[in-house]
Amino acid sequence: GTGMNGAVVLAKHRGTDRICAVKTFSTEGMDAARYRRLYNEVDIFLRMDHPNVCKLLEVYEDESHVYLVMEACMGKDLYERLALQRRYAEEEAAVAAKQMLEAVHYCHTHGVCH
Missing domain, CATH: 3.30.200.20 (Phosphorylase Kinase; domain 1)
Structure with missing residues (x-):
């Protein structure tokens, strides 16, 4: 790709x-x-x-x-998973959001903007 x-x-x-x-x-x-x-x-x-x-x-x-x-x-990215699943339970959405925010925070603390 x-x-x-x-x-x-x-x-x-x-x-x-x-x-x-x-x-x-x-x-x-x-x-x-x-x-x-x-x-x-x-x-x-x-x-x-x-x-x-x-x-x-x-x-x-x-x-x-x-x-x-x-x-x-x-694995599939979030967009692909949402397209297949159409909706997320609140708990699943919270886990996905938490993982993304932790990754972005980690990158920012190391001087990387995403």
Whole structure:
């Protein structure tokens, strides 16, 4: 698929056989300031660890791309779940809202805006 900033593919980790998502960013024509911002974000995400935030596992780079190996989120997103279910019980909605708010709060405390 395609993420907001580049291509995203599923891959199997050679060492663990774990299914991962690999985001690919082209660095061709990237100016030095954008490159520094990318690696600043990578550094922040490598340190993040929260059950409701997708974990960045590894980073690779070649002469023209940066590859971010991340946890694969295989379930449906909230919009898809709502479209299928049409309604949520109040308790289910409260749990989903709490998880999202905890994730956003965690990101904000680490200097990340989502």
